[in-house]
Amino acid sequence: FSHVLCLLNMMTHQELVSCVGWTTAEELYSCSDDHQIVKWNLLTSETSQIVKLPDDIYPIDLHWFPKSLGIKKQTQAESFVLTSSDGKFHLISKLGRVEKSVEAHCGAVLAGRWNYEGTALVTVGEDGQIKIWSKTGMLRSTLAQQGTPVYSVAWGPDSEKVLYTAGKQLIIKPLQPNAKVLQWKAHDGIILKVDWNSVNDLILSAGEDCKYKVWDSYGRPLYNSQPHEHPITSVAWAPDGELFAVGSFHTLRLCDKTGWSYTLEKPNTGSIFNIAWSVDGTQIAGACGNGHVVFAHVVEQRWEWKNFQVTLTKRRTMQVRNVLNDAVDLLEFRDRVIKASLNYAHLVVSTSLQCYVFSTKNWNTPLIFDLKEGTVSLILQAERHFLLVDGGGIYLYSYEGRFISSPKFPGMRTDILNAQTVSLSNDTIAIKNKADEKIIFLFEASTGKPLGDGKLLSHKNEILEIALDQKGLTNDRKVAFIDKNRDLYITSVKRFGKEEQIIKLGTMVHTLAWSDTCNILCGLQDTRFTVWYYPNTVYVDRDILSKTLYERDASEFSKNPHIVSFVGNQITIRKADGSLVHLSISPYPPILHEYVSSSKWEDAVRLCRFVKEQTLWACLAAMAVANRDMTTAEIAYAAIGEIDKVQYINSIKNLPSKESQMAHILMFSGNIQEAEVVLLQAGLVYQAIQININLYNWERALELAVKYKTHVDTVLAYRQKFLETFGKQETNKRYLQYAEGLQIDWEKIKAKIEMEITKEQERSSTSQSNQSVGLKL
């Protein structure tokens, strides 16, 4: 189902193979009970013995020292750790020289893993101990000790925690002493293997109960497999965290990260004790009980966009099918295809050395450029450009192949970025900070510099998933995100000047997506599928947000569905069992968006009249207010029966000056402070005071009056009237202070107000006439 494993079974060892490890995408080391370490070159299909270990060393686990991050020259691992049955671990160079053998455990050392930075090694043994070692093999600490053997161990994504097995239990223990230990019963049999992916932060476990399971890092179960015929002996995450492989007796399975299985193979291998993914995530190798090493590469991946369907048929060949006319094109590549992305009428393919950009209009002449570093781990597309992420950095290219920018931030680790933590739009790049997950970095796409004054977007909770909207002006760019509590928020990416609030849009949101053609947001909220036709409504008129929504029951999607794409008005959702479900929403809101973005208000109103839907009218109302088109707003609000708002808009229309109108439109959207600022800047102090009085914002009204030394009596008069109406006594100290000895004369006050209004009218009429004069000249 869009991923298939192509198998190759090879044999050189006399005894069972216990472990395998890749150095590059084409070179593998395997260790066997026949004491040999063998190197496999897949390009030449040659094997060579690296070293023959002494007869008393039976290798158990092998792990290559991680590539140093950021050092580009060092493109492959130089040494590895090998654990053995005699209680030692050995540091062995690429050429097979045993640099160091360290007495580590009593009984066999069952697993050894380097952390992501290569600064520490963890080993676990039959003696039930978990030990941390330095890079050179000096004992740092014994992290934990238990009565049962520890069969497998894995580092957490931040290298701060270690996950290990304890019989049927899984334990996550932070390196920091006294930190909280997480422990849970994971299987009904002894757990044999675990793995923890650094990109998606998910945990895999497999055991003698013949099941494999997927957990999140809090130990919550996400997937629980059917029992197999034999114990599951190995599990391994692909580096990008999108897939994982499962090995058992005569069994090799490829699964999606959500647990459902893409494909099952039954090779003649015996038990597969260890599985290793190549660095580029296109191939796996399995250590087999019958002395074989099984190789498999992933093909038949499929990408779909509108009427095009692209399939990776072979490692270097893609087939493009145009569903409309059944035309088929074959795309041949010089090297192995590693990643591809099809969106916005372009297919971007990265091979081990190059990047190909195809336009859907012309499949024959791709644009080709060389890559800086081989392995692209992520491709993201926007309408104008696309983003490549590799081990060394983030690079933005135009579809013409021109390099645009390369955003950087302190502590950047590109190997853990994925489509949930990076988002791209035509003008902005948003990246979730891994070190502090409450923060989102924002970059200007054209320069790669931090957006605006470099202020970060910070939220009160850890953020899980981010998505930028794709259309509209840079100033209105919005980012939607889901936090740890599964609440959906929206905010503007504009972080300078007046900071826009982070506003909550929904709760229990599992997944979200923006449409590629207009700023419509959709998400799965608990058991409902929700479409926010105009999410910006929250900044304009939050009251009518619920009227701009489209909701339908989504219980049919069961647990943990994921939105794969939102193209035009078509939404594709992948259910937890792997099946794709297509939904289409009404085509009218996208059309409305289009009219509004080109200021065709009359067309927009006509469309709404034609469709006769409340939702559409509500969207139009919000859009009109956001664009300060009060005539359209009035019509739209009238159509959805918001009479109070129609009246208010009418009153705005009758206001004497532009500034006042502006301020009241801002007030309409709830931006009181901004409204006040507008009035004060225009010198309309009385009007500023008046809006505060109208809002019963007494403190501020008096403060302004005192500050500008005007209308103090007006404020006091209104206050007194208010107190009288509600039958209250003055308690506010400041009011008491100013009220002392002041006689309220309503006649005088009214005259003053009258004067202010005429003044405003005169002023605006002169400024208007000035303007018209200016135009005439």
Add this chain to the structure above:
Amino acid sequence: AGFFAAMAKDILGEAGLHFDELNKLRVLDPEVTQQTIELKEECKDFVDKIGQFQKIVGGLIELVDQLAKAAENEKMKAIGARNLLKSIAKQREAQQQQLQALIAEKKMQLERYRVEYEALCKVEAEQNEFIDQFIFQK
């Protein structure tokens, strides 16, 4: 003369000397000699016969041995075949299990395709309905 001859014989016989038919002097009584020779002949015959018998018996034994070996071989073969038969049944079972697993996998895929197909049918119906409505409204 005969008398003298017989006399002489007796006398010689007493001295342990005898004459044979060719009147040659002999230490042994010619009769005994005759019998001895006959015995010797008979013994030789006997030895020859025994030898022949032994040869025949040896051949027989060899043959029987060969037969035994062949029988043993066949027996082993039979046992092997029987075991093979048993294990083939097991192998078939394993193969069947494998195929069953593969079938289950394909069934799951089919189910996914079915769900997708149904969803697409629904979309198609919705779109048709929309088109009808649109035309009708115009």
